[in-house]
Amino acid sequence: MELKKERKAQTIAEHRLHDKDTGSPEVQIALLTSRINELSEHLKEHSKDFHSRTGLMKMVGQRRRQLNFLKDRDIESYRQVLGALGLRR
Numbered sequence: 001m002e003l004k005k006e007r008k009a010q011t012i013a014e015h016r017l018h019d020k021d022t023g024s025p026e027v028q029i030a031l032l033t034s035r036i037n038e039l040s041e042h043l044k045e046h047s048k049d050f051h052s053r054t055g056l057m058k059m060v061g062q063r064r065r066q067l068n069f070l071k072d073r074d075i076e077s078y079r080q081v082l083g084a085l086g087l088r089r
Helices: 002-015 025-045 050-073 075-085
Strands: none
Touching: 002 025, 002 075, 025 050, 025 075, 050 075
16 A cells, blocks of 8 residues: 555656645646556456446546646646656647
């Protein structure tokens, strides 16, 4: 369990805008991306886990909405997030 907490704290530290930032769209997109990647690996081994697949689709949709919000608000930040996380749109 500690490994996940450390990984989450590291992700927040990499993408935050200021010292106490935990809720900006950049941080939320980064956290969703890490969770999506972990769940994708899980589904490669457990292909019939439809409950987890449903959760994955919800997270992908939420990340997409966050990216659309960020694109409308600040296009440069949007491009930086896409480049840093290796997302393509």
